[in-house]
Amino acid sequence: MRSPTLIALGSELRRYRLAAGNMTQGHLAKLINYSEGMISNVETAQKVPRRDFVERCDQALKTGGTLMVLHGLLKHETHPVQSFARFAEAERQASGIHMWDIVVVPGIFQTPEYARALLAAGRPAARPEVIEDLVTARIERQEVFSRERPPALWAVLDESALRRQIGGTKTQRGQLERLAELAEQPGVNIQVIPHTMGAHPGLTSSFIILSFDDAPDIAYSEDPATGHLHEKPDLVKAMSQAYEALRVFALPVPTSLDLIRQIREEL
Known part of the structure; x- marks a missing residue:
């Protein structure tokens, strides 16, 4: 539609x-x-x-x-396909991508195996070819890493997203290996909020904030029914402030990478 x-x-x-x-x-x-x-x-x-x-x-x-x-x-329409299509187009043009996820490894970091297991679990009635099309579309978003001028990329992840085994032990280990590889690339910064931090400002939802050289920031979030592209300055500002608060709770980048590798070895 x-x-x-x-x-x-x-x-x-x-x-x-x-x-x-x-x-x-x-x-x-x-x-x-x-x-x-x-x-x-x-x-x-x-x-x-x-x-x-x-x-x-x-x-x-x-x-x-x-x-x-x-x-x-x-911007006032909420059709999920259109919302995500607009987000995906904006993501390709962003100069900065800031992600927070409490549940799973973000799509832009996912391996095909991890994405396939996650998408299949969320769509149990979908035909295999539909799942494969969705996997392909998700992996294509990763072309941002090979751009001549890739965006600055910051991700804050809850430790739960690293420990939840999606697709089994082998798939989760492969995903963490991929995450560690990306964390070593210039311009990619991954921080982890450990379980020991307890309560923090991001326990209610995950979201992404996109920034641009010549346009205002926008944000994107999802609920079980639809995706939401947020462009109202006050709302985007509030989400940006929440993101900065999450970074305060997170481990430094080098320590976060050590934790990712530790969890991978424990599998």
């Missing part, structure tokens, strides 16, 4: 483009410095555009801000 607002945005973009002297997608792409494929994906409601893309289209097509009005309405 595609978002009605996203469909309207794509339709209006196409209408204004054709009204501008029957302008081609290729011509518009050159004017706004985006790919022709991106324009096609937005016009057919296949991709949620960033604010920058819509602003450039508004200016190039002289719409008087009509497209930005529609884009602004997207």
Whole structure:
């Protein structure tokens, strides 16, 4: 199910483009410095555009801000597919990624085996091919590590996320090995809140905060029913403050890596 607002945005973009002297997608792409494929994906409601893309289209097509009005309405929609699609697109463009997870190792760190076991457990009625598609999509998010300019990445994990055996001992050990490898990469910082810390500010939920060079921070969280993309400044600020509080409770990065390796050896 595609978002009605996203469909309207794509339709209006196409209408204004054709009204501008029957302008081609290729011509518009050159004017706004985006790919022709991106324009096609937005016009057919296949991709949620960033604010920058819509602003450039508004200016190039002289719409008087009509497209930005529609884009602004997207943030009020809660369809889980659209929320995650917008988050995934934003994640690819983020200059900083800050994650907190109390339950499991975050998706961007997961091995295929760990992701497969986790996704299958959460969708017991899903066909195997559906699970494999979801695994592929999750692993593709890890392309951020191989970018020419990868984002600065900070993760705070509760010790519970490291000790919960997803997919059995072999899979969990492989996941912890992967986590330790990533923790040694430049720009990747992983901290662990040990069980000995007791109560702390993150016991209620997990979340991710994305930061950008030229746009405000946004945040993402999930509940059993849907995913939520948070863009209201006050809410994002509150989540950022909670994240900084969690870092105070966490072990330093080198000590956290030692704990990850210790737990792996105990399996």
